[in-house]
Amino acid sequence: MSATTTHAAPAPLSGAQLWLAAGALAAGNFIAVLDTTIANVSVPNIAGGLGVAANQGTWVITSYAVAEAITVPLTGWLTARFGTVRLFVTSMLLFGLFSMLCGMSTSLEMLLTCRVLQGLAGGPLMPLSQTLLQQIFPKEKQSTAIGLWSMTTLVAPVLGPLLGGVLCDQVSWPWIFHINVPIALICSYLCWQMLKRHESAIQRSRIDSIGLALLVVWVAALQLMLDEGKNHDWFASNEIVTLAIVAVIGFAAFLIWELTERNPVVNLRVFRHRGYWVSVLTISLAFGSFFGATVLTPQWLQSYMGYTATDAGIAQAISGILSVLAAPLVAQLTTRMDPRPLVFMGVMWLGAVTLFRSFATTDISFVQVALPLFFQGLGMPFFFVPLIGLAMSSVEEHEMAAAAGLMNFLRTMSGAIATSLVTTAWEDKAKYYHDVLTGLSDAGGEAVHSMGTVFGTEPARNLLNYLVDSQSIMLSTNEVFWISGLSFVVAACVVWLAPRPTRVADTSNVH
Structure with missing residues (x-):
């Protein structure tokens, strides 16, 4: 050039x-x-x-x-x-x-x-x-x-x-x-x-046009497969199978091309640094867990807990208070100590709060929803700030811009993929628990008959279905939070695979 x-x-x-x-x-x-x-x-x-x-x-x-x-x-x-x-x-x-x-x-x-x-x-x-x-x-x-x-x-x-x-x-x-x-x-x-x-x-x-085209193809095919899979009974559908094949072949071709191209659109060679790939894996697991739970919470509160969009937004936004207050402290600590303990504590804290949230009931109050989210915010800067520093200190100076771009790409992709997986799992588990609870609550129809003497048969059936719906959604929500919490724990442990950094990265020119 x-x-x-x-x-x-x-x-x-x-x-x-x-x-x-x-x-x-x-x-x-x-x-x-x-x-x-x-x-x-x-x-x-x-x-x-x-x-x-x-x-x-x-x-x-x-x-x-x-x-x-x-x-x-x-x-x-x-x-x-x-x-x-x-x-x-x-x-x-x-x-x-x-x-x-x-x-x-x-x-x-x-x-x-x-x-x-x-x-x-x-x-x-x-x-x-x-x-x-x-x-x-x-x-x-x-x-x-x-x-x-x-x-x-x-x-x-x-x-x-x-x-x-x-x-x-x-x-x-x-x-x-x-x-x-x-x-x-x-x-x-x-x-x-x-x-x-x-x-x-x-x-x-010159731009790596072939690499860019392959990137768009496999990413689009993967996301369409994840978004549409639940609507087409997954691999029972020819459309989903085709998308999966395109995603796999496109990804394989993308890897081969980018690793052999002189000026690749995505420099995959930075993954040769152990500290970098461990940091990327940690941030992908943790951010996917965080973003999936963040997308699910307002949908659950609005659709099944009777919250307005404003109230659901307030509950979610409360998590930012401690994030803002703790960010300057974390920035100072990151320059003075090994970032791995900071990342471990931050991600484990996010996991602990998410696991705590997995024991909610349908009569949970606004304070009981918002308070865990408030304390969860404390973990965000401990997770985000030192992990970026750890990743950038693991690559060579001339690779920092490419490494930062790739890290941002995978972080954003993990959020999009997690959104599709979480919403799919939430709906599927709700259907499963609905069937289980229906069988347990009124397998022989006695409950509907008993309630029908007071309310009438149809109103009684609707009331029982409403109760089963609310409980099945609650159980499904709790299970998704439980899985997200475990994913945080795994991500926190993964960070210890990174070697102790030998320098503090100067990220002033990273974009």
């Missing part, structure tokens, strides 16, 4: 201009991360508004996550080809455009198409916002830049359900997307006006 445009490094910003630009960059990162969870509590509203089943509504979450995951590894190539500032501003404008179209959607097909495009536009915003924040802050204030980026990354996912709930209850579901439009317009204007002199050098570089 050869550079066609070069730029001298401009001086960092200062004063009000620095904080205005930092606010715009942080807001860009915030809305990109926010949209991974803002639809969580809105799924019942979206499904009802578009006339589709609630399980189809979860595609709104997974489609965005998968599309976002695909573009994260491409950020480095796109930056070299178009420039950091130009790419950030363009991505922000496209994110706003597709957000507007999401809110204007009149069918599930249109909404999913726009969510995919929104995810493709939003993928580069997270790494580019980090890169630009560290460019505009003076060297002595780099910790402030990292702290600001980390804060928006931690806070946005927990505020998403709360904001989504309030907008759904007080206005309507399209506004969970429309709210992005003015933010995107303002941020893109401010960033272009203040940061265009910070534009990076542009290089004419």
Whole structure:
């Protein structure tokens, strides 16, 4: 590749201009991360508004996550080809455009198409916002830049359900997307006006088009198989079998091509470092468990516990309080000690709280729902911050950008896959427990007959079915939380497979 445009490094910003630009960059990162969870509590509203089943509504979450995951590894190539500032501003404008179209959607097909495009536009915003924040802050204030980026990354996912709930209850579901439009317009204007002199050098570089095509094919086939499997009786369906074959062959071809390509779109060679692959495995298991439970909680509270979208969002958002308070402490500890004990304690704490939540009953109060989530938030920064440091300290300096992109890709993919698996398991287990409880509660019809003398036969049958439904959903929810909790425990133990890091990674140029 050869550079066609070069730029001298401009001086960092200062004063009000620095904080205005930092606010715009942080807001860009915030809305990109926010949209991974803002639809969580809105799924019942979206499904009802578009006339589709609630399980189809979860595609709104997974489609965005998968599309976002695909573009994260491409950020480095796109930056070299178009420039950091130009790419950030363009991505922000496209994110706003597709957000507007999401809110204007009149069918599930249109909404999913726009969510995919929104995810493709939003993928580069997270790494580019980090890169630009560290460019505009003076060297002595780099910790402030990292702290600001980390804060928006931690806070946005927990505020998403709360904001989504309030907008759904007080206005309507399209506004969970429309709210992005003015933010995107303002941020893109401010960033272009203040940061265009910070534009990076542009290089004419070839993209690994075959690797990218294979990546899209196997990821799309896998996610479609997971999303559609429960609706087609899994491998009894030719469609699901075909998708599985495409996913397996596509993945195998992708591995072979990327390991032999000179300039791969995803540098799989970084997995030769034990500390890196252990960190990636840990974050994939833990984040998948966390995200799956995060998606399930508001659906359970709204659909079966009588919560409004706002109340479900408040219960979920409470988990962010201790995350924000603990993040600065964790950042300091990560630079002073072995990160493995921090990760172990953080992930084990998440697992312990999730296992505690698996003993809920149908008469659980709001406080009993929210309090464990409040304390669970303490584990998030201990899990997230030191694990990234451990991963980056395990690879060579010139591999850090590729390693960070691959780690973000697999983290996002694990969340999308976990969403499909959790919702499928939740529904399947609910049906299983419904059949078991029906047999146990009224195998001979005596209960319906006895209640029928008071309420009438049909009302009695409906009442008994309602009771069985609520209990089967509760049992299914508890079992999913139990499995998620065990997955956290496994992830916490896995981190000890990593060797003790010999250096602290400088992530100031990682994107």
